[in-house]
Amino acid sequence: QKEVEQNSGPLSVPEGAIASLNCTYSDRGSQSFFWYRQYSGKSPELIMFIYSNGDKEDGRFTAQLNKASQYVSLLIRDSQPSDSATYLCAVTRPGGGSQGNLIFGKGTKLSVKP
Amino acid sequence: DTAVSQTPKYLVTQMGNDKSIKCEQNLGHDTMYWYKQDSKKFLKIMFSYNNKELIINETVPNRFSPKSPDKAHLNLHINSLELGDSAVYFCASSTVPNEQFFGPGTRLTVL
Numbered sequence: 001q002k003e004v005e006q007n008s009g010p011l012s013v014p015e016g017a018i019a020s021l022n023c024t025y026s027d028r029g030s031q032s033f034f035w036y037r038q039y040s041g042k043s044p045e046l047i048m049f050i051y052s053n054g055d056k057e058d059g060r061f062t063a064q065l066n067k068a069s070q071y072v073s074l075l076i077r078d079s080q081p082s083d084s085a086t087y088l089c090a091v092t093r094p095g096g097g098s099q100g101n102l103i104f105g106k107g108t109k110l111s112v113k114p
Numbered sequence: 115d116t117a118v119s120q121t122p123k124y125l126v127t128q129m130g131n132d133k134s135i136k137c138e139q140n141l142g143h144d145t146m147y148w149y150k151q152d153s154k155k156f157l158k159i160m161f162s163y164n165n166k167e168l169i170i171n172e173t174v175p176n177r178f179s180p181k182s183p184d185k186a187h188l189n190l191h192i193n194s195l196e197l198g199d200s201a202v203y204f205c206a207s208s209t210v211p212n213e214q215f216f217g218p219g220t221r222l223t224v225l
Contacts, residue, residue: 034213043204043216044157088157101170102214104157 006105023089034090118217137205146188
């Protein structure tokens with residue numbers, strides 16, 4: 001079983017709609033969860049992190065975490081064409097001595113159509 | 115004033131050569147990382163250094179050797195380059211564990 005799974009997409013939404021990106025992870029001991037945005041040919045950029053069950057909002061972005069279901073999602077409200085990118089879900093690998101050990105999913109490509 | 119910088123941005127070389135990629139961060143972070151992103155865009159950690167000490171060494175061939183002269187620099191040296199080493203290599207750094215900031219990447223092409 002893959003450690004972090006994402007639908008590769010592409011996910012296509014019209015401008016102004018809500019884009020919903022999903023991620024599941026296999027290790028119940030994972031404690032920290034991250035969403036990175038990567039534009040084509042660019043480096044990943046951290047946009048959200050969440051450590052506790054529930055929702056966390058930052059501007060147009062909301063991260064949702066459900067540890068019981070091993071599920072984390074990212075909602076983008078009022079999607080803009082500039083949101084078109086690949087969104088990478090990342091999860092910490094639990095266990096001692098692995099500071100900063102992030103496991104990335106393969107990413108979901110989002111396309112926002114004007 | 116770039117936070118995490120890498121040089122070179124592009125590197126084209128022949129199989130069997132040895133090459134190095136340099137990384138510097140001016141964020142004052144204690145931990146630095148090297149990642150490899152392959153042609154399928156899968157991003158995988160290779161190494162992590164905390165205050166110049168190796169913390170993580172994933173299953174990376176020993177042809178890859180990281181060197182950290184100080185906590186602001188983490189260089190990657192690759193011996194005997196192979197075709198499969200072609201990828202984009204990203205350096206990253208963090209202070210709070212796991213909230214990592216990435217450099218612009220080095221696209222390595224091995225011919």
